[in-house]
Amino acid sequence: MLTPNDPHLVEGLRLINEGRYWDAHEVLEDLWMAKVGDEKLLLQALIQITVGFYHRDNGNEPGAEKLFAHAREKLGRLRTRDHGGVSADALEALVLRAGTDHAARPSFEVDPSLPRPAYRIDENGEVHFS
Numbered sequence: 001m002l003t004p005n006d007p008h009l010v011e012g013l014r015l016i017n018e019g020r021y022w023d024a025h026e027v028l029e030d031l032w033m034a035k036v037g038d039e040k041l042l043l044q045a046l047i048q049i050t051v052g053f054y055h056r057d058n059g060n061e062p063g064a065e066k067l068f069a070h071a072r073e074k075l076g077r078l079r080t081r082d083h084g085g086v087s088a089d090a091l092e093a094l095v096l097r098a099g100t101d102h103a104a105r106p107s108f109e110v111d112p113s114l115p116r117p118a119y120r121i122d123e124n125g126e127v128h129f130s
Contacts, residue, residue, distance in 0.1 A: 002039045002084030006031065007117040009084055012046075013108040014116070021054035026127050027119070038080045042088055045074040049095060053106065056098075068095045085109075 002009065008031035015024035025047050032043040052067035072095050081088045086108075097104045120128050 002031075002035065002043075002086075004085035005111065005114055006084060009086070010110055010114050011117055011119070012050075013086075013110050016050055016053075016106050017108055017110065019057070019105070021050050021057065023121060024050050025054065026121050026125050030127050038078050039083050041074050041078055042083045042086060042091075045071040045088070045091060046086065048074070049091060049098075049106065052095075052098070056102065065099070068098060071095055 004010075008027055012024045012028035012031070015021075015027060028043060028047050028050065032040060032047060035043055048067045048071040052064040052071065055061075055063035055067065072092065075088045075092050075095075078088045094104070094106055122128065
């Protein structure tokens with residue numbers, strides 16, 4: 001079960017808040033691969049949104065819009081709307097806002113008292129938690 005203090009989720013959200021979208025994608029992908037059902041679908045949508053912002057920041061607006069559309073489709077299929085403190089409704093609102101406001105950026109509330117996990121991302125994009 002996805003929890004609000006899962007180290008992968010917390011670090012992924014922190015990286016998103018810092019604008020480090022590609023690194024966030026790498027960290028969240030490990031978590032996504034271990035989940036099933038609605039949790040997996042929500043995390044896949046979050047990853048697609050994150051990579052969408054990465055594309056937007058790198059001038060690939062068509063790529064961003066495509067990923068935002070895929071994320072909206074996945075979010076629409078969720079039966080449970082909240083997982084580990086991540087709200088599907090808030091993600092849908094973010095994607096809709098990003099479609100009309102190119103300055104929109106994600107911002108997630110993260111408990112600052114939670115420690116940052118030790119990890120590194122290797123040259124192949126693999127995340128290694130210590």
